[in-house]
Amino acid sequence: MSDQTTYDIAIIGGGIMGCATALRVAEGGMSAIVLDQGDLGQGASGVNAGTLSLQIKRVKLMPYALKGHHLWEEMGDAVGFAKTGGYTLAFNAREAEMLQERQTLKADAGAPIEFVSNNRLRAAEPNLTQKVEAASFCAEDGYANSSLTGQYYRGRLRDASIPYREGCKVTAIDRGTVFTLQTPQGPTRATRILLAAGAWLKPLAALLDVDLPVNARVNTVSVTERMPALMSSVIGHATGLLTMKQKANGTVLVGGGWQGIGTPQEGRGTVNAATVKPNLALAQYAVPALAKARVTRSWTGFEANVPDFYPLAGALPGITDAYVLGCVRGGYTIGPYIGQLMGESILGREPEMPLFDPGRDFEKDMI
Known part of the structure; x- marks a missing residue:
C-alpha cells in the first residue's frame, strides 16, 4: 500500500x-x-470488565471521571451503557474505616457518593451477604459493554x-x-x-x-454462565479487589485487578488460576448464590501505568x-x-482541564 x-x-x-x-x-x-x-x-x-464506577476512581482524577462518565452516558445503547447505581461493601471494621475515609474524599471531590444503612442495602440487593459492616452507594455508577x-x-x-x-x-x-x-x-x-x-x-x-x-498490569476478568437475577447494581469491595455486575442476559462479570501472567511484548497475557480463585471467592462471599455458578471463561487484558x-x-x-x-x-x-x-x-488550544506532563518527576507526584 x-x-x-x-x-x-x-x-x-x-x-x-x-x-x-x-x-x-x-x-x-x-x-x-x-x-x-x-x-x-x-x-x-475492549477486554476490560466495562465498569463505570466513580467509587473506584482516584480523588485527583474525579473531575475527569465525572466528565468521562457523562460522555459514556451520551453514547448510550451504542456502547451498551447502563446506569444501575453501585454499592461498595466493607466486611469488617478495618474495611469500614477504609471505606469511610476514601469515599468521603471522593464525595468531597464531586462524586455523588453516600453511605447507606444495611436495611437500605438489603432492600435493594437482597442476595448480598448479611455480613456487611458498611456500604457506600453512587447512583451514577454503571457499566458499558467493552x-x-x-x-x-x-x-x-x-x-x-x-x-x-x-x-x-x-x-x-x-x-x-x-x-x-x-x-x-x-x-x-x-x-x-x-x-x-x-x-x-x-x-x-x-x-x-x-x-x-x-509498566503493564495483567488484569483478569471472569464471566459466569447465565444465572437468575442476583444483583441489579454494580457491586464492589472497599479494597478495590472486586468489581461485579450482572448483565441483562444473566451472566455475571467479575473483576478487581487480580493479575495474570505475561507481558505486552510476548502477546496476550494468560490467566493465573492462583489469582482467579481468590477473586471468585470474594465474589462468592459477597453474593453467596454465586457458589452455584459455573465460570465459562476468564481472560486477561494489559493495563499500562507509570x-x-x-x-x-x-x-x-x-x-x-x-x-x-x-x-x-x-x-x-x-x-x-x-x-x-x-x-x-x-490543536493549540487551552484544554478545559489540565493534562499530565509526561516529563514530570514521578517520584514527587506519588501521593
Whole structure:
C-alpha cells in the first residue's frame, strides 16, 4: 500500500483515547489517521470488565471521571451503557474505616457518593451477604459493554472521514521534515504523531530513543454462565479487589485487578488460576448464590501505568511535534474525555482541564 498523503497527525493506537483524540483534532480541521497493530478497540479498551464506577476512581482524577462518565452516558445503547447505581461493601471494621475515609474524599471531590444503612442495602440487593459492616452507594455508577468499543469508534471514524488502518504495526519511526512511520502496509507520513498505544507505549517510544517509565498490569476478568437475577447494581469491595455486575442476559462479570501472567511484548497475557480463585471467592462471599455458578471463561487484558499511576498526557519529552497519551488507571471511564483534552492541546488550544506532563518527576507526584 502506498499512501503519498502527509497527514497533520498520525495516531498510533486505536483504543478509546487514540480514537477520541482523532475525532477532536479532525473537528478542529486537522487531517488525521489512526494506526493500530490489531483491531480498533481490542486492547485494554475492549477486554476490560466495562465498569463505570466513580467509587473506584482516584480523588485527583474525579473531575475527569465525572466528565468521562457523562460522555459514556451520551453514547448510550451504542456502547451498551447502563446506569444501575453501585454499592461498595466493607466486611469488617478495618474495611469500614477504609471505606469511610476514601469515599468521603471522593464525595468531597464531586462524586455523588453516600453511605447507606444495611436495611437500605438489603432492600435493594437482597442476595448480598448479611455480613456487611458498611456500604457506600453512587447512583451514577454503571457499566458499558467493552466488546462494543471497536465497533463504536470504527463507525465514528468512518462518519468523520478519518482513515484508519488495522493490523498495522509501526516498526520504525523516521524523523525528518515530517515523521515517517514504517509499517507492513507501507509508510505513513505525518507532521505530528501521537503515541496512544496503551501497554505498548514503552517499546513504541523507544523507536524515538525515549525511555518512558511504563509498566503493564495483567488484569483478569471472569464471566459466569447465565444465572437468575442476583444483583441489579454494580457491586464492589472497599479494597478495590472486586468489581461485579450482572448483565441483562444473566451472566455475571467479575473483576478487581487480580493479575495474570505475561507481558505486552510476548502477546496476550494468560490467566493465573492462583489469582482467579481468590477473586471468585470474594465474589462468592459477597453474593453467596454465586457458589452455584459455573465460570465459562476468564481472560486477561494489559493495563499500562507509570510509577505515580496518573496519566501520561502531553508532549513527548525531547521530541518536537510528538505527543503521548495513556497509562490512566481507570482509563475506560476517563478515556473519551482525556482524549478530547489531548485533541484540544494538539490543536493549540487551552484544554478545559489540565493534562499530565509526561516529563514530570514521578517520584514527587506519588501521593
